[in-house]
Amino acid sequence: MLHSLRDPSYTPKTYLMNELSANQNYELVITVLKGGAFTRYRVGDVYRCLRTKNPADELDLPQFEYVDRIPTVIDIAGFTRITEREIRSVIELSGLPIHDWFALKEYDEHNHSFLHLYVEMEPGSRQSATLTREILCEHLGIYFRFYDGDYKDLKKLLGINPLEVTILRTGSIQGYETLYGEPIPHINPPHENVLDLLRLYRQGPDETDAKEAAP
Numbered sequence: 001m002l003h004s005l006r007d008p009s010y011t012p013k014t015y016l017m018n019e020l021s022a023n024q025n026y027e028l029v030i031t032v033l034k035g036g037a038f039t040r041y042r043v044g045d046v047y048r049c050l051r052t053k054n055p056a057d058e059l060d061l062p063q064f065e066y067v068d069r070i071p072t073v074i075d076i077a078g079f080t081r082i083t084e085r086e087i088r089s090v091i092e093l094s095g096l097p098i099h100d101w102f103a104l105k106e107y108d109e110h111n112h113s114f115l116h117l118y119v120e121m122e123p124g125s126r127q128s129a130t131l132t133r134e135i136l137c138e139h140l141g142i143y144f145r146f147y148d149g150d151y152k153d154l155k156k157l158l159g160i161n162p163l164e165v166t167i168l169r170t171g172s173i174q175g176y177e178t179l180y181g182e183p184i185p186h187i188n189p190p191h192e193n194v195l196d197l198l199r200l201y202r203q204g205p206d207e208t209d210a211k212e213a214a215p
Helices: 002-006 084-094 133-147 151-158 172-180 191-202 205-213
Strands: 024-032 039-051 063-069 073-076 080-083 098-107 113-121 163-168
Touching: 063 073, 073 098, 073 113, 080 084, 080 151, 084 098, 084 133, 098 172, 133 151, 133 163, 172 191
Parallel strands: 113 163
Antiparallel strands: 024 039, 039 063, 073 080, 098 113
């Protein structure tokens, strides 16, 4: 799954129900066998195989538990699913001077999931000095509620705040990609990559330049 996300030309191996292994994660694939073209659908749901057989079941089928969506989709409380395309649309609709961004699914102290959006403002933007995190969060929240019909009900029905925004210093993402030689995915980048970027972001300009110049 991860290989195919990095390389769209890669064809991942599929497994039948009797070829699974316990304690492994699998992305669900549905195959259409009746009528029309032979088609497989990757629905984006990831499950863990708990056991390959269930003696209590007449059919003796494998048992699974739901893990999450694939990394390119942010599922908030099983209520709304947000993709890179939707976040791009929201940013374009907002008209805010956002230069670059990435988003993570994170959890609060009550284990409620939320969307954490990290953004950089356009270089030299006059608004970047005056736009506080709270204003930006509220601004984007309005557009998310407009764009996604389910998103607007999260706070009302579940009592959770589904969006948090962190403003990064302009150039942080590009600085990371130059230093480490790999891009930051826009949706759910690896946790260790985000920690490295935030460490770089917290450094002063002189420290960053010195590190980038080191062999």
